[in-house]
Amino acid sequence: MPKILIVGGGYAGFYTAWKLEKWLRSGEAEVTMVDPLPYMTYQPFLPEVAAGSIEPRHAVVAHRRHLQKTNVVTAKVTYINHAEKTATITPPIGEPYEFAYDIVVVTAGAVSRTFPIPGVADQAIGLKTIEEAVAIRDTVLRNFDLAAALPAGPERERLLTFVVIGGGFAGIEAFAELRSFATSLLTKYPEISFDETHFHLIEAMGRIMPEVSLKTSLWVIENLAGRGAQIHLDTQLKSAVDGKIELSTGETFETDLIVWTAGVMANPSIVRHTDLPIEERGRVQTRADLRVGTEDDIVQDAWAAGDVSCVPDLSGGGVGGNCVPNAQHAVRQGKLMAKNIVAVLRGEGAKEYNHKNLGAVAGLGVGVGAFQSGKFAMTGLLAWFAHRGYHGLAMPSFERKFRVIWGWVNNFFLGRDIVSLGATQTPRAVFQEFASRPKPPAEVAPAAAPVKATAPRAPRAPRKPTVKPAAAPTTDAPASAAQSAPVAESVTADAK
The missing domain is CATH 3.50.50.60 (FAD/NAD(P)-binding domain)
Known part of the structure; x- marks a missing residue:
């Protein structure tokens, strides 16, 4: 076989x-x-995962669940x-x-695909995997939490500035979805105003979304500008060291999130x-x-x-x-x-692949989309429905389709879930902080130096007290007490 x-x-x-x-x-x-990886990622859903519109696990397809006869090796x-x-x-x-x-x-x-631009490898994040999409979502939520507790200033502005590099379909969808996500968060963060959030898209070419007509791409630019998002055309990223963005136009600003979508x-x-x-x-x-x-x-x-x-x-x-x-x-x-x-x-011939592009459809945030098929274009709410309808049906397996569509229905009535799970990157941090640990062994005092043994000395015999003779009196009278005192003191000293 x-x-x-x-x-x-x-x-x-x-x-x-x-x-x-x-x-x-x-x-x-x-x-x-x-x-x-043990799953297939449905990449058109990554922008919506990053914006909290789709549960991350619903945008992937488990290999072992849906491949029953295939030997799956992770x-x-x-x-x-x-x-x-x-x-x-x-x-x-x-x-x-x-x-x-x-x-x-x-x-x-x-x-x-990246270029050797200073800071990109250290600061940017891609949007090719489900893990990257989740990290982007958690970063936006974390930054809103941090910024809400800070006074106005450079650090607060840095946390609320978001940058996307690349104006293709993936870049524009991610950019627009994040802008929509941030706008929806403002109702939950009264400490942050709309004007404090800044979104920048950097595109080296003179237009965005080459898959659609120029007219449609201009509509997208105008729509995003009206939502407070800025697109820099004919602009190159020169540096992103430590999150400081330097553009070929001379403009500079700082950011805490750089999403790289400039090609594969x-x-x-x-x-x-x-x-x-x-x-x-x-x-x-x-x-x-x-x-x-x-x-x-x-x-x-x-x-x-x-x-x-x-x-x-x-x-x-x-x-x-x-x-x-x-x-x-x-x-x-x-x-x-x-x-x-x-x-x-089976000994038969192979057919050639010949597929004519059916068109392009993009989701630009809740209720906004763009669709292009040949010369026919559609924008706004109808295009957004077309985007969700197409990709909802294109998701492989009925089980995955149901999960995604049911999630959209839930969000319509309940709103997006805005819980950040960024702490999953360090799941043992709290446990380690409070975990009891064995005490270190007590330190043993250093042993005293050994004393050299010597033979015991014989006890000395007590010295006999000596008595000095008293001086002869110069008169016939008996010696007085004053005269006898020195003799007594001398005897006592000798005895000692």
């Missing part, structure tokens, strides 16, 4: 395994999926040697080991550690039928899809002739790849 190894459990990897379970016959192949693949058809698997605990496979599927996804790159832990062909932008070279290789050269038994791959866009709508890295392509590529793998196993 052939062994299929899926490297990565994101969109493409999860959907590939999910559909292989559906279409493979019993005993036709053994599927193993390796990913360092570990990292650190090398793919396709020449020998082996992969090095490194678990969190224990030694790395070799895994032999017959077919490899590379779906390792992408990570945040193929997972370097895979593309830099494999003998599979890698194209000039660092992605796995992939054919239109999702097999690794070029149009003229196929790498047998190797497949790739999603953000880690460079797949030709046969619809003509891609960038540079290739599919852009987004969820819309990753999900559909995963489904087609599962069909193609089954077809090839």
Whole structure:
């Protein structure tokens, strides 16, 4: 029975395994999926998680709950040697080991792409994982708590200043959702006024959201400006050392939260550690039928899809002739790849991936959205409903759909939950502070130096008292008491 190894459990990897379970016959192949996380993250929901509109656990899909026939391994693949058809698997605990496979599927996804700007690596946070989204949400809530207890001044202003780098879809959605979140918090923090909250988005290009028309992007800018958010176009970040933002325009200000959304790159832990062909932008070279290789050269038994791959866009709508890295392509590529793998196993032909972009829809905070499909555009409340409707239905599995939609209904009646759980980063802090500890052992006094033993000396014989003779009297009269006193004193002294 052939062994299929899926490297990565994101969109493409999860959907590939999910559909292989559906279409493979019993005993036709053994599927193993390796990913360092035990769940798939539905990334379009991350901005809403950061803004408290979706419960974090509802935006992820547990691998082991929904993949019943797949061997799920929570570990990292650190090398793919396709020449020998082996992969090095490194678990969190224990030694790395070799895994032999017959077919490899590379779906390792992408990570945040950054530039060597001073301070970014130390101060900024991405928005690619559920953990990052939760940390952003908790930071906003913590900053409001701290600022409410401070008088007006530089420190209070720093805590209430929030910065997003990158004006693509992810950046704009995160920026707008955070602005909406902060505005809703003001009713719970009467100590903070609207004018004290500052939101800045930094975009190096001359426009935002290239996926939509210029008219729609200008509407988004105008809408955000009316909500007290500032977008800096044609502006580059020069430094972020210690949270001090320095822009190419000369403007400077301080912040406690920098969210980096300025692009992604193929997972370097895979593309830099494999003998599979890698194209000039660092992605796995992939054919239109999702097999690794070029149009003229196929790498047998190797497949790739999603953000880690460079797949030709046969619809003509891609960038540079290739599919852009987004969820819309990753999900559909995963489904087609599962069909193609089954077809090839059965001696049939593989179909080429050809998907025309359906459009783009963005959530810009509660009640505000933007939708673009071809020349048709829609903004405002209807676009927001379209955004939630599309992604609510796109969430895999009925169980996840129900949790997300039920959460939205709860928020409509009850409002967002504004409890910060930032203390989960140090869960044992309170316990350690008050925990009883054994007393240190008492210090033992140093031993006295030994005394040298000597032989006992014989007792000295008492000295006999000596009596000095009294001086002879000069007269015939008897000696007086005054004359005899010195003699008595001398006898007493000698006796002593």
